[in-house]
Amino acid sequence: MIRALSKICLSAMLAVPLAACGSNWQSALDVHGTSAISLKHLILLIVAVCSVVWMLVMVALIWALWHRREGLSTPPQPGRERRMTIAVIGAVIVTAVIIGTFTIMSFFATRSLSVAGQDELTIRVRGLQWWWGIEYLGPDPSRRFETANEIHIPVGRSVHLKLEGLDVIHSFWVPSLAGKQDLIPGRSNELTIRAEQPGVYRGQCAEYCGMQHAHMALLVIAESQDDFDKWANAERNAAAQPVEEEAAAGMQTFLTKPCAACHTIRGTIAAGTTGPDLTHVGSRRTIAAGLFETTRGSLAAWIADPQTIKPGNNMPMVPLAPEELRDVSAYLASLK
Amino acid sequence: MRERIVLDLRKLPLHGMGTQSATWWGTLAFMLIEGTGFALAIAVYLYLMSLATTWPIDAPPPDLLPGTLVTLILLVSLVPNILISRWAEQQDLRKVRIGLVVMSILGIAPLIVRVFEFPALRISWDTNAYGSVVWLLLGLHTTHIITDLADTLVLAALMFTRHAQNARRFGDVQDNAMYWNFVVAAWLPIYGCIYWLARL
Amino acid sequence: MNMPAKASDTRDIDIQGSCLTEALTETWKTPPGIWGALTTVDHKIIGRRYIFTAFVFLVLGGVLAVLMRIQLAQPEARLLGPDRYNQIFTMHGANMMFLFAVPVMEAVAVYLVPLMVGTRNIAFPRLNAFSYWIYLAGGALLWIAFALDMGPDVGWFAYVPLSGPQYAAGKRADIWAQMITFTEVSALAVAVEMVVTVFKQRAPGMTLDRIPVFVWAMLVTSFLIIMAMPAIMVASTSLILDRLVGTHFFNPAEGGDVLLWQHLFWFFGHPEVYIIFLPAAGMVSTMIEPFARRPAFGYLGLVMALIATGILAFGLWVHHMFVAGLPRLGESFFTASSMAIAIPAGIQIFCWLATLWDGRPVFKTPLLFIIGFFVTFVIGGLTGVMVASVPFDTQVHDTYFVVAHFHYVLVGGAVFPLLGAIHYWFPKLTGRMMSETLGQWSFWLIITGFNATFFPMHILGLEGMPRRIYTYQPDLPWHALNVFASLSSIVLTAGFLVFFINVIRSAWAGDVASDNPWDAATLEWATSSPPPSFNFAMIPVVNSLHPLWDCRDALAVAKGLRTDRRELVVTSLNTAEPQAREASPRNSIWPLLTAIATSIMLIWSIFTPWAVVWGSIPIAIALIGWFWPKGTPEDEA
């Protein structure tokens, strides 16, 4: 039975590297970032060595339990004791060599990961309960801009992230691109990410941060330099003036209701900072930190009752008449 | 299982003194616990100090007078404390009684000065982290003085009753004296932290 | 200067057979009824109580685990909302660590260590009684709060600022912090008793190299408790101060620091996991002997490994903070020290394998659990080595990979040996044997259920599933493995259910056990099952590591203790030479009263700092009652 069991465990062990073949946009095994790729190699190597160690221990266990014992006199016997001593010391030496190797490998891997590229784009990432504030920094203050829950980066360039926790501790983790790093109030941490292929990578807050820790996701969109520049320039612009009547009415509602006290829409008087910047909310793929795809419907659903959809989050339900709701969602959806 | 008698314990004393007694080791273990607590509290102090740009944070260093006075009283108290331990070993009840009275007074005295020591910190616990940690250190040490004083008072009372003439009680006096040495010894690094590190 | 022997001075040497037993029973007994139950200081009664209570907490924590597994079986499940789920995982973790795993190991030791070292009661028996009551009060506090929807929801390590005054309104975080105080006080008390029992109350002749490995393990564990628990006391006290009186230890705006909490917590938290694991390792070392039919191979190596683990345990704490942004070079040191733990762990594994190889294994339930321990613990230990690597950890920290790691080491490394130990020592605890058939059933169900529940979590973690999430979205590919884990946890639960049925059934109707049913070698098997209130009618004298194997004809004993006074032998630290016939305290109600007074003070102090001042007065009174001599023979000296 032990044999059968060890077979099961063994095949399960092998399932780890196999699982890497699947595709997943938030996985340490489906990797598209420079550091995640080298981390994956390290992980697979260490897992493989450890699997072998485990199998050897199991073989030794099975042998110890079921080897033939005929003709043995009552233990312990000096000769056998000596052989066992040698075997144990040998195994300890092997252990020491393996962990020594692991330690050195880890040390060099860490060092190579923390060397940042030269040409840098710097982004400030702020963690709040339970969404991400994103600010593109740059030498020229007029070219800075803010957005939320979505980061665009040019493929093949090292992007420098400054991580700040504004309320409690959060952790920035986009496994397909890089390992995680905490955002800690009163401290500032840094992380460099670099995508090797264009794509959309999902990340999720990895440090328990309260009620809605489960719904604090973000997207990293890696695209060509051209696409990135186009996007960045669009983001720098103030919000478009609504053209449709519905949206124009929505803007009025938005500005007169409490919304404006918490949200910023550049180009209007709305300049609140408690909630995410909504200047181009319609162009973002998701709302409420990865909870829904952005559509007019999902915007309306969110605004109508954020507390049922994401219980405990920091946006209150603002009572709106049905047509006000329709107008506001039309307006926000138009903010491309 | 059948039994075979190989050892006779009849001659053994009913109570062992010093390291022979379980209470002595128990006291030592508690001192280890509390010593670790003090060491950690000091580590917190040093840790916060290493993070701060200026130290003390937004406050003048504490007044030296009351703290130094407490230090002196505590150091002086060591003399009768060591004597009482010796007298207890000799099981000299009369001297032990006198010693306990003296030690009770020498336990109350630093507490009286301590009342002035808190304001002499010149910062409140809720002003900033520096204030919090000095109050923590001082508070922690004060509770130790209070508990040992309470123990001394109870022992003093006990030694004036019929229960006094007993090796076990003399052992208690010794353990109590050992603990007081610890309370004094623990104070010295705390004193250094609160009063002198803040002046560096 | 000894008091002159009184007329009542009766010695065991003067009386024979049943008269001796009667006299000793009269002196050492716990009176029947409720009063006896509340006043007893018998380590066996308290130990049994402790074990029972800890297993109740295991069931309660297990039920919460099953609730979490049901919730996670589907994406966006609505069984539990975020608020409830967060309370549940916090309760599960805090309950399992502070109310189950640590206390249960101490509980077993409270029962066994005095028997294994051949003495009549634990050192400081009243402190022992107090420690149980305080533990019970702490557990009740946590669970009553949870029932009132005031259960902590900040995770079992309650990171600030989430648990601080700004982000944790209400009393939930205070409940967590004060529950810590209760369990730490009780753990520290037991640790002191354990150290002194092992140092001073070993049977004559039990020199340092004749101490059973389990007793060594408990000694090292007790020192870990003594050196580690003050850190969490400092941490939880400063947290309560921050919350109650406005100090700023953890407030970065006023010079405090958020990571200070993590340093303090893990300076305790890492040794904590060895506080759980080392006793289990000691159980394996001790249990393997009767089932391999030979002495454990490498006694010195096993003991040194325990000590080395204990020392290294204090140099690892930062490995829980690898992604907090500490200096990289410093972190590498903690990688090295964490990995180094593999050496003492390896030494133990290799010595046990050698023992089995050279022995003649007897495949009874306890040995099965030991085998299950090898299979699972080594996986858990190896994943521990993986997460000890800083770069590796940046991908798996705070994911289900870590959840898998720690359940493999906690359940595989500590609970499996514990279950084996229950089967093994059950006759000594109750006088009856556990059923072998049910034992085997529970073993196979538990080991399959456990591995099937937790193995997939490694993969989930690598596939990006963070821990402590109450739900996940359907577009993430985690559903299949989660369902699989949740279904498997039913098998695991069934295994535990069979185990508990076996315990209850056997306690009523198991086969009556002989003194030494497994033909084991250590002293607890030299007395009856269960032992009489005085443990040994005559104190054993030890001249080997395996006293019951090395002189099978008759047990060497010492004579000359009084029977009218609770008397035990105090021996020297190294060589266990007899030094005194020390008294052991009688039953008393004061420990319970002290515990009640302490509980009132601690709970009250969640609400106002003045509780510490006024609440201390009844405690002081109760302590005076506790220690004031009552003129019994025990006060003689």
Ligand code: HEA
């Ligand atoms: C009983 C409890 C227990 C035990 C014994 C261990 C044992 C170990 N643990 Fe574990 N650990 C926990 C309980 C435990 N742990 C808990 C509860 C947490 C999570 C807390 C939380 O976040 O909630 C945790 C988390 C944890 C982390 C933090 C992970 C993270 O949060 O990201 C790390 C990192 O280094 C770690 C490492 C180790 C190591 C190196 C060992 C070593 O002691 C393992 C040594 C054993 C072996 C290695 C196997 C036997 C050896 C051989 C067969 C020899 C051959 C071996 C080699 C060649 C390598 N543990």
Ligand code: HEA
């Ligand atoms: C010794 C410690 C211990 C033990 C034994 C367990 C046992 C179990 N744990 Fe636990 N676990 C922790 C310590 C432990 N855990 C810790 C420290 C955490 C971290 C908490 C945190 O993040 O703060 C954690 C977190 C944790 C999580 C992650 C939660 C999250 O991050 O969101 C999960 C999820 O699956 C889980 C599952 C289980 C399961 C299924 C068991 C099973 O083994 C339980 C099986 C036992 C029983 C089921 C009881 C016996 C059954 C009966 C008597 C039958 C009657 C019962 C029913 C009818 C239901 N645990």
Ligand code: CUA
């Ligand atoms: Cu933010 Cu978890």
Ligand SMILES: [Cu+2]
């Ligand atoms: Cu650890």
